[in-house]
Amino acid sequence: MYESPIREPLILGRKTYKQITDDIVGPILGPASWKWYVTTAFTALVMFAGFAAIAYTIWVGIGTWGLNKTVGWAFDITNFVFWIGIGHAGTLISAILLLFRQRWRMAINRAAEAMTIFAVICAGLFPIIHMGRPWLLFWFLPLPNTHGSLWVNFNSPLLWDVFAISTYFTISLLFWYTGLIPDLATVRDRAKPGSFARIAYSILSFGWRGTAKEWQRFEAVSLVLAGLSTPLVLSVHSIVSFDFATSILPGWHTTIFPPYFVAGAIFSGFGMVLTLMIITREVMNLKDYITLEHIDAMAKVTMVTGMMVGFAYATEFFIAWYSGSYWERYIFLNRAFGPYWWSYWAMVTCNLFIPQVFWVKKLRRSPWFVFIISIFVNIGMWFERFVIIVTSLHRDFLTSSWRMYAPTWVEVTILTGSFGLFLTLYLLFARYFPVIATAETKSILKTSGDQYAGLSYEAYLAQKKATAPAPAAMPALNPDEPKS
Amino acid sequence: MAKYLIGLYDDDEKLLSAVEHIKREGVPIHEVCTPFPVHGLDTILGLKKSRLPDAAFVYGALGTLTALSMQIYMYTIDWPTNIGGKSHLPFPSFIPVTFELTVLFAGVLLFLSYLAVNRLYPGQRARVFHPRQTDDAFVVAIADTAAWDKAKELFQKTGAFEIQVVEL
Numbered sequence: 001m002y003e004s005p006i007r008e009p010l011i012l013g014r015k016t017y018k019q020i021t022d023d024i025v026g027p028i029l030g031p032a033s034w035k036w037y038v039t040t041a042f043t044a045l046v047m048f049a050g051f052a053a054i055a056y057t058i059w060v061g062i063g064t065w066g067l068n069k070t071v072g073w074a075f076d077i078t079n080f081v082f083w084i085g086i087g088h089a090g091t092l093i094s095a096i097l098l099l100f101r102q103r104w105r106m107a108i109n110r111a112a113e114a115m116t117i118f119a120v121i122c123a124g125l126f127p128i129i130h131m132g133r134p135w136l137l138f139w140f141l142p143l144p145n146t147h148g149s150l151w152v153n154f155n156s157p158l159l160w161d162v163f164a165i166s167t168y169f170t171i172s173l174l175f176w177y178t179g180l181i182p183d184l185a186t187v188r189d190r191a192k193p194g195s196f197a198r199i200a201y202s203i204l205s206f207g208w209r210g211t212a213k214e215w216q217r218f219e220a221v222s223l224v225l226a227g228l229s230t231p232l233v234l235s236v237h238s239i240v241s242f243d244f245a246t247s248i249l250p251g252w253h254t255t256i257f258p259p260y261f262v263a264g265a266i267f268s269g270f271g272m273v274l275t276l277m278i279i280t281r282e283v284m285n286l287k288d289y290i291t292l293e294h295i296d297a298m299a300k301v302t303m304v305t306g307m308m309v310g311f312a313y314a315t316e317f318f319i320a321w322y323s324g325s326y327w328e329r330y331i332f333l334n335r336a337f338g339p340y341w342w343s344y345w346a347m348v349t350c351n352l353f354i355p356q357v358f359w360v361k362k363l364r365r366s367p368w369f370v371f372i373i374s375i376f377v378n379i380g381m382w383f384e385r386f387v388i389i390v391t392s393l394h395r396d397f398l399t400s401s402w403r404m405y406a407p408t409w410v411e412v413t414i415l416t417g418s419f420g421l422f423l424t425l426y427l428l429f430a431r432y433f434p435v436i437a438t439a440e441t442k443s444i445l446k447t448s449g450d451q452y453a454g455l456s457y458e459a460y461l462a463q464k465k466a467t468a469p470a471p472a473a474m475p476a477l478n479p480d481e482p483k484s
Numbered sequence: 485m486a487k488y489l490i491g492l493y494d495d496d497e498k499l500l501s502a503v504e505h506i507k508r509e510g511v512p513i514h515e516v517c518t519p520f521p522v523h524g525l526d527t528i529l530g531l532k533k534s535r536l537p538d539a540a541f542v543y544g545a546l547g548t549l550t551a552l553s554m555q556i557y558m559y560t561i562d563w564p565t566n567i568g569g570k571s572h573l574p575f576p577s578f579i580p581v582t583f584e585l586t587v588l589f590a591g592v593l594l595f596l597s598y599l600a601v602n603r604l605y606p607g608q609r610a611r612v613f614h615p616r617q618t619d620d621a622f623v624v625a626i627a628d629t630a631a632w633d634k635a636k637e638l639f640q641k642t643g644a645f646e647i648q649v650v651e652l
Contacts, residue, residue, distance in 0.1 A: 207608025
């Protein structure tokens with residue numbers, strides 16, 4: 001396959017198929033460095049602190065949080081929307097970029113999909129503990145009961161959320177695992193026969209062999225799952241935005257919410273992918289696979305979605321003014337210039353202004369600089385949800401019930417605990433699973449490897465001649481020829 | 485325990501022309517195993533198109549019907565609840581759950597069918613011809629012992645780097 005030299009190579013270091021396996025699968029069977037143990041122990045500690053705070057919340061009650069009569073949703077729902085948003089980049093990279101045949105997705109899709117699953121686990125935690133009595137979670141399910149049966153309310157976006165989040169988690173998990181099976185088989189076949197790793201990866205890889213028929217079905221299923229995931233990912237954050245948009249509260253009751261939330265989700269998700277992938281490529285020595293070209297592409301997506309979010313901020317203000325609604329206008333002015341002005345301007349600065357540096361190609365291609373910007377994106381998108389939720393609630397229609405909200409140590413510990421959970425799961429994944437889709441990367445080697453891509457046409461033909469079987473070994477295939 | 489003659493290739497383009505050649509010489513190919521999906525291999529081997537995408541459509545339609553009938557039964561037939569005077573058959577409100585269940589049914593049942601037709605499940609013994617077939621080697625396996633001599637010759641001719649007999 002010849003590709004124009006304009007396309008930059010996506011795999012560097014003149015890799016062979018064998019080297020790709022060695023680079024990606026090799027470390028899984030080798031010993032982990034002490035740094036991995038120390039980091040994982042630390043994140044696990046933070047995670048358990050979060051679990052302790054959750055236990056305390058459930059034992060004592062929601063009164064341990066900073067919520068009050070006016071601000072009934074704050075930190076927990078902010079964290080919920082934040083984590084769901086983080087998850088969206090994984091599905092975008094794996095599904096939408098697959099449908100658009102973007103080859104650069106191959107290096108990052110596996111880790112981004114894993115991130116999606118872990119982020120949805122973190123997200124799911126918050127609405128459950130916010131219920132106060134999480135053991136009654138099954139009330140959300142349309143189960144026959146002794147009250148009639150009195151069924152769940154299908155008019156409620158909170159119920160739609162239950163269906164959307166659980167479907168999203170299930171489909172993401174299946175999509176991720178479908179891609180993992182062949183790579184786990186590679187790990188299995190490299191492990192020493194009879195060893196524990198061999199047995200474990202045999203079970204995990206379901207007996208995959210890589211026959212022509214298996215691969216044919218694999219490709220068909222991947223494409224269908226991608227086709228299903230694409231509208232799914234858009235629907236999930238749209239439904240999350242309905243939690244706000246279908247209410248009649250000024251600041252929430254806006255039709256722009258679904259596209260605005262989806263763009264924000266992709267933006268924050270790419271921020272998190274950049275944060276994790278820049279560390280991963282550094283620590284696991286994957287610079288030949290996650291190249292500057294990848295970071296460049298992700299930085300571009302980040303900037304574009306950041307501007308879409310910024311456009312939504314401006315539209316909200318315009319509509320608030322144009323609607324002529326007194327309450328609507330007040331809420332938006334209060335957002336930018338009220339007591340929570342700092343959170344609003346932190347959001348605008350981090351999401352709209354700071355990513356503008358990505359206009360400069362040199363900056364898009366300096367990993368540590370992009371890393372710092374990605375941290376700002378994470379902070380900015382967390383604040384966006386905080387701004388939407390808290391500033392719309394804290395000053396309601398009666399001035400006598402205006403209240404300020406501040407989180408307690410319990411809420412902050414649960415938030416840091418969710419980061420601990422996310423990072424612990426990611427570290428375990430990076431240690432025991434192939435972080436890069438090995439089989440898929442091999443399949444693009446001949447179109448995107450640096451020994452093939454970016455060549456002139458003449459050089460490509462020469463290369464092809466060198467790798468093709470010698471002409472003597474391949475006699476002309478003439479069916480009339482007498483068979484030997 | 486069956487015996488197979490296997491030829492190993494180190495390149496996907498070599499494999500494609502070799503498989504084409506072997507096929508044209510009339511040697512029955514038992515199986516071709518590759519470390520990654522090789523495009524065009526299924527046409528050369530004459531594999532039929534997978535019907536899994538069609539199955540996914542049926543599963544999805546099943547999900548749509550389940551979701552709609554569930555909601556209409558619960559909300560309109562079994563116990564019509566008056567919530568703010570809203571309709572007992574609020575069709576637009578049913579769309580999100582219907583969509584999600586369509587995707588859920590299609591995805592989950594498709595995944596299970598995929599595992600079933602490939603005979604993949606935890607605990608399945610991997611009948612691997614050569615440990616390098618999931619790494620960097622492309623394996624062509626011949627089961628018919630009568631054709632082994634000819635197959636061996638063809639393997640050599642088409643540039644296989646290794647030829648061996650394996651027992652699975």
